[in-house]
Amino acid sequence: EDKVVQSPLSLVVHEGDTVTLNCSYEVTNFRSLLWYKQEKKAPTFLFMLTSSGIEKKSGRLSSILDKKELFSILNITATQTGDSAIYLCAVLKVGNEKLTFGTGTRLTIIP
Amino acid sequence: EAGVAQSPRYKIIEKRQSVAFWCNPISGHATLYWYQQILGQGPKLLIQFQNNGVVDDSQLPKDRFSAERLKGVDSTLKIQPAKLEDSAVYLCASSLEIGGGWGTEAFFGQGTRLTVV
Numbered sequence: 685e686d687k688v689v690q691s692p693l694s695l696v697v698h699e700g701d702t703v704t705l706n707c708s709y710e711v712t713n714f715r716s717l718l719w720y721k722q723e724k725k726a727p728t729f730l731f732m733l734t735s736s737g738i739e740k741k742s743g744r745l746s747s748i749l750d751k752k753e754l755f756s757i758l759n760i761t762a763t764q765t766g767d768s769a770i771y772l773c774a775v776l777k778v779g780n781e782k783l784t785f786g787t788g789t790r791l792t793i794i795p
Numbered sequence: 796e797a798g799v800a801q802s803p804r805y806k807i808i809e810k811r812q813s814v815a816f817w818c819n820p821i822s823g824h825a826t827l828y829w830y831q832q833i834l835g836q837g838p839k840l841l842i843q844f845q846n847n848g849v850v851d852d853s854q855l856p857k858d859r860f861s862a863e864r865l866k867g868v869d870s871t872l873k874i875q876p877a878k879l880e881d882s883a884v885y886l887c888a889s890s891l892e893i894g895g896g897w898g899t900e901a902f903f904g905q906g907t908r909l910t911v912v
Contacts, residue, residue, distance in 0.1 A: 690837075718900055725884055725906035727838070732900050772837055780850050781826050781890065781898045785837040 686711045688786035690773050696792045701763050705789045707773030708755040715781075717749055717756045720772040722788070727772055730758070760791075768793045797821065799904035801887050807910045813875040816907045820868070820889030826850075826898055829862055829872050830886040832906075838886055844870065845892075877911045884908050 687710040697703055709717065716734045720727035731740045733749035733756060740747050744763075749756045760767055770788040777784075800819040808814050820827050825846050830838035841860065842852040846867035855862070859878070864870040874881055888901040 688837075720903075725886070725908070726903040727886075729900045729902070776898075780843075781845070781892075782840070782843060782851050783828060783888075783890075783901055784840065785830075787837040 686775065686777075686782075686784045688773055688775055688784055690771075690786035690789050692789060693787065694790045694792075696794060697763060698794050699763060699765060701793075702759065702761045703763060703791060705758040705760075705771050705773075705791070706755065707758070707786055709773075709775045709786075710754065711775045711777060711784065713778040714751070714775060715778040716776045718774045718776060718783070719747055719756070719758050720774065722770040722772055723768075730771075732776075763791075763793045765793045765795055767791060799887055799889055799902055801885075801904035801907055803907055804905060805908050805910075807912060808877055810879055810911050811876040813873065814877055814909060815871050815873045816885050816887075816909075818870045818872070818887030818904060820870070820887070821891070821902055823891060824889035824902075825867070825892040826890045826901075827864055827870050828886075828888040828890075828901060829870070830888065831883045832886055833883045841872070874909075877909075879911050882909055882911045 719730040731747045736751040774785045827844045829841045832838045843850040844864040862872045884906045886906045888903045890898040890901040
């Protein structure tokens with residue numbers, strides 16, 4: 685059975701801090717790993733990672749994939765209150781495009 | 796570009812009643828997903844369609860849940876009869892097939908929050 689495990693489950697930090705969110709996976713026929721941000725109901729897409737060791741960056745957010753150790757990290761630097769959300773990690777399989785999510789990390793930024 | 800449309804946004808029903816959710820994916824997206832997200836958990840895949848064919852429905856409780864995607868566009872998800880534990884947000888998502896069995900990231904609708912009392 686495919687598994688996606690995120691840690692920590694919950695994280696509370698002060699504005700300006702840097703955070704690292706973790707995602708590990710056990711999936712057959714792995715194609716890509718995706719990160720989403722969920723503030724209310726609809727998850728919004730952040731990154732899709734397919735190759736190992738290549739960092740993807742968007743403003744203060746960055747992410748990298750390690751296909752040998754089967755994990756990814758999402759970094760957020762200089763956090764702001766608007767970064768408060770649930771961050772979801774998901775894996776996409778080759779062929780059938782099945783998308784399996786982890787439990788998410790709830791990030792709270794204190795002003 | 797219009798996003799994934801879902802309705803209704805909210806629904807409250809009594810247990811043992813029936814309910815249906817509707818999803819209109821982004822135009823041209825062949826893959827459509829229905830997820831159930833219970834409070835405090837990640838989205839759980841209920842069913843995945845490729846055009847109007849089912850790719851995966853292994854986690855769909857088929858004794859009470861059903862879904863269809865007629866003509867490979869809109870989709871409906873039905874629960875009959877509902878149980879208290881069905882209270883959740885139901886998310887629909889779609890993605891574009893770009894060939895060779897590969898697709899883009901999934902785009903999500905706003906979801907339907909179902910409360911069963």
